[in-house]
Amino acid sequence: MKLRDNIRKINESDGPEQARLIEQWKEEATANLREMSKGWEETLPMDQMQGYKQYASGAAFEKITGESYQKSSFNWKNWAAAAIFLGVFALAGVFYLQKSSPIHYAAANKVRTEVLQDGSIVTLDQQTTLDYDGERGVNVNGRAFFKVTKKTDKTPFTVNLNKGKVTVLGTRFSVTSIEGIIEVAVEEGKVKYEYGDREVILKAGDWMKLSGEDIVSSPILTQNQFSWTNQVLEFKNTPLDQALLDIGRHYHQELVISKEIKTAAKCLLTSKFGGENIEQVMDELKILFQIQYYKTGNRYVITSMKC
C-alpha cells in the first residue's frame, strides 16, 4: 500500500519534494525487504529448540526389531553399500561360522587377560599356557583365573588339568596346575573338581589342593588369594606366617620359616605391594622384622626375625 501511495505521490509532485519522497521510499523499501527476509526465520521456533537433541535411534531400532537400521532404505547408494557390506560379511561368515577353532594362549612374563569366544574372561598368570577348544573347554598349565559366563542352555564349562578336571556353569574361580600340584579357589558360585573317582564340590570362599594323591580343602583365609590377577598384595595386621604364604603364592615361591621360630604368628604386617618383585618385598620385611633368610631354588628359608 505504502509503496503504491508513494509512487502516486512522486508522479503528482516535482522538484525537491520528489527527491525527498524518492529517498523516503527507498528507505522504507529497504526496511520492508529486511522485514520480509526476517519473517520466515521468525516462524521457526528457534527459541524453543534449546535442549533438543538426537537420541540413539539406530540402536533403539535394532533393539526393538532385531534388524539392522538403515535410515533411507530406498537410496541406491545405501543399497550398494549394503551389498558390499553383505558381500564382505558373507565372506567373513565362511570363516566365522565354521566350527570354532581351538586357540592356544600363552602368558610368558606378564599376566594377561583374554576374552574367550563364549564370552568367558580368563586371566593367565606368568608362565601359563591355556588351550581353548573354541567352545566350553580349556586345558590349563600354570595358574588361571576364570570368570565364566553362564550359557542359557546350561552347557558346563570344563577346565582340564593334568590331574583331574573342574566343571562349572558360570562363576569366578582360579585353578593352579603346576608340577602335579592342583589348587582350586572359588570366589563366586559353585564348581566341581573331579579326579579319578573322587569328586569335591567347592562353593564361594572354598579352596582345595591336590598334593600327591591327597586332597585337602579349607575355607579361603586370606584376602590375597587372587592377588596375582591384579598384582596388588595387601596386608592389614596380617600374622606374618599367613603373609609369607600369600607372598609365596603371589610370586610362585615357597617361603618357609625355620622351626625354631615361634613368634611368626605374633608379628603383624600392614603393607601394600603393587608391582614390586619378590626381592623388594623381602627387603621391606628385612627392615620391618629384621628377618634373615637364605635361598635355595624357589625356596626362601627364614632363619630369624624380631617384632
Next chain:
Amino acid sequence: MPVDKETFRYLFNTYYNALCNYACLSLGMSNDAEDIVMEVFAHIWDKRDVLQEIENPKAYLFRSVHHKALEKMRAKKLVIVALEGEKIVVPDYKEEIADDYLLKEKIFQSIRQLPTQCRVIFVKSKLEGMSHKEIAHELQIAVKTVENQITKAFKLIRKQIDTI
C-alpha cells in the same frame, strides 16, 4: 491391515526422535524419555500382525507416549512439584504440540546437515543462546563472519525443510 515392516520403519524414522524430545522436554521425563518411546514402538512391533492399521499415526504415537509418561509418573509416585510446592499439571495432548515437535525435528535434522563451520556457529547462536560477539571471540573470527554464516544457515535450513 496389519503394520508391515516398511511402515514400521517409516513411522520409526519419522517420529522416534521427535517423540523422545517431546517426552523429555514437554513431559519432563528426562531420564525415562527413551524408555517410554521404546516401549511404545516395541508394542507396535510386537503386535504388528494383529494391530489394525494406525489411521492417524501422529496422534496415536504422541498420545501413547503421553499416557506412558503419566503411567510412569504414577508408578514412581512422582508428582511434579514446583519449588513453592505447587502442583504442575502435565499438559494434555494437543495436535499443535505434536506439530511443533515434528517441525523441531525437521529443523534439527536440517541443522545436522549443515556444513561444519556453519553448523557450529548456528548451534552456538540459536541452541546455546550465545551472542554473535561471544561466538566471534570464541572461534577467533569476525562478527561479520558469524552473521554471514547464520544467514547462510537459515537459507540452507529453509531449503532442506522445503524439500522434506
